[in-house]
Amino acid sequence: MDASGVGQFAPQIRDISDNGVNYFRKNNEDQQFEFFTYSPFRPINAVSDNGPYHFEFHDEKRFLILKSLRLDIKCKVVKSTGANLDAGENVAIVNCFAHSLFDNINVKVNMVDVSDHSRNYQYKAYFMTNFSYGRSVKETNLKCDYFYQDDNADNSTVTGNETAFGLRKVLTAGSKTLYCTICPFIDLASGNNYLPPGVKLGLAFQRCRSSFSLLAATGDYSIKIQDLVMWARHVTPNS
Numbered sequence: 001m002d003a004s005g006v007g008q009f010a011p012q013i014r015d016i017s018d019n020g021v022n023y024f025r026k027n028n029e030d031q032q033f034e035f036f037t038y039s040p041f042r043p044i045n046a047v048s049d050n051g052p053y054h055f056e057f058h059d060e061k062r063f064l065i066l067k068s069l070r071l072d073i074k075c076k077v078v079k080s081t082g083a084n085l086d087a088g089e090n091v092a093i094v095n096c097f098a099h100s101l102f103d104n105i106n107v108k109v110n111m112v113d114v115s116d117h118s119r120n121y122q123y124k125a126y127f128m129t130n131f132s133y134g135r136s137v138k139e140t141n142l143k144c145d146y147f148y149q150d151d152n153a154d155n156s157t158v159t160g161n162e163t164a165f166g167l168r169k170v171l172t173a174g175s176k177t178l179y180c181t182i183c184p185f186i187d188l189a190s191g192n193n194y195l196p197p198g199v200k201l202g203l204a205f206q207r208c209r210s211s212f213s214l215l216a217a218t219g220d221y222s223i224k225i226q227d228l229v230m231w232a233r234h235v236t237p238n239s
Contacts, residue, residue: 036235038068047228051207052106055230056200064195066188068233071205073098073180073225077172080220084175090158091216092169097146098180099125100213101223105186106204109195114188122208125185145180146171158217165215177226194235203230 043053057064077091078084085091094100104119133142138149148164158165171178183189184203195201210223 032237033235034238036233037062038231038233041230041232043228047225049207049222049225051102051205051225053205053207053228055203055205057195057202057232058200059197059234061197062234062236063197064201065233065235066191066193066195067183068231069184069186069189069203070231071098071182071184072227072229072231073101073182074177074227075101075223075225076175076177077214078175078222078224080222082222082224085173085221087174089173089216089219090169091172091214091219091221092158092165093146093172093178094168094213094215095147095150095164096122096126096129097168097178097213098182099129099185101208101225102205103208103212104206105184106202106206107186107188108200108202108204109188110200111202116187119206121185121206122212125182128185145182146178158215 041055041057044056045052045054047053076084077093100122102121104115104117104121106113106115108114129142129147138147146168148167150164184205186203188201205228207225210221213223214221
């Protein structure tokens with residue numbers, strides 16, 4: 001892990017290769033691999049609001065860079081009836097919203113379960129995000145995932161437009177569509193090893209209840225999952 005945090009959003013000077021300023025030399029990745037591709041993967045089951053969402057990765061010839069795994073999420077906040085929010089409804093998403101949608105990620109390698117079965121994924125993701133990244137990352141990159149730092153007194157505040165709650169409420173007003181991308185916090189993807197050819201990786205994202213991901217004083221709301229896509233990078237090393 002570099003000094004910028006578990007997700008490597010903002011590398012420090014010592015983490016940056018000098019290849020970036022040498023325009024006549026191939027970078028290390030180009031020298032290591034003769035072919036690489038970044039490909040989308042859709043769930044092998046139908047996408048519903050309740051999940052789970054199953055993804056499979058398998059290639060007979062290429063290695064999978066586990067750190068490259070990303071999940072794109074398209075969703076929106078609606079009433080419990082499925083209708084769009086009315087103007088002025090006092091509801092907002094929580095911090096680390098995208099991670100909060102799941103309470104566990106089941107991991108299987110060649111059908112062997114290597115999961116963490118605690119079903120506390122959303123808490124793990126919050127702690128790793130909140131205590132790993134610095135202020136500069138939280139105020140820039142993490143805003144792409146709707147992260148607005150709460151003050152201690154504002155963690156459960158559901159009033160006021162100047163608080164972090166108010167900022168996130170604007171994002172969901174009228175059931176606007178939300179787009180976010182996360183790096184799943186799974187142990188298998190935290191190391192530097194690649195998944196070898198011929199090995200099948202299975203991921204199953206277990207949905208958390210919608211109320212966990214939302215803040216509201218009154219009313220009953222839900223989260224409608226509209227689309228999910230995972231991205232992964234496969235490579236062929238130089239012989």
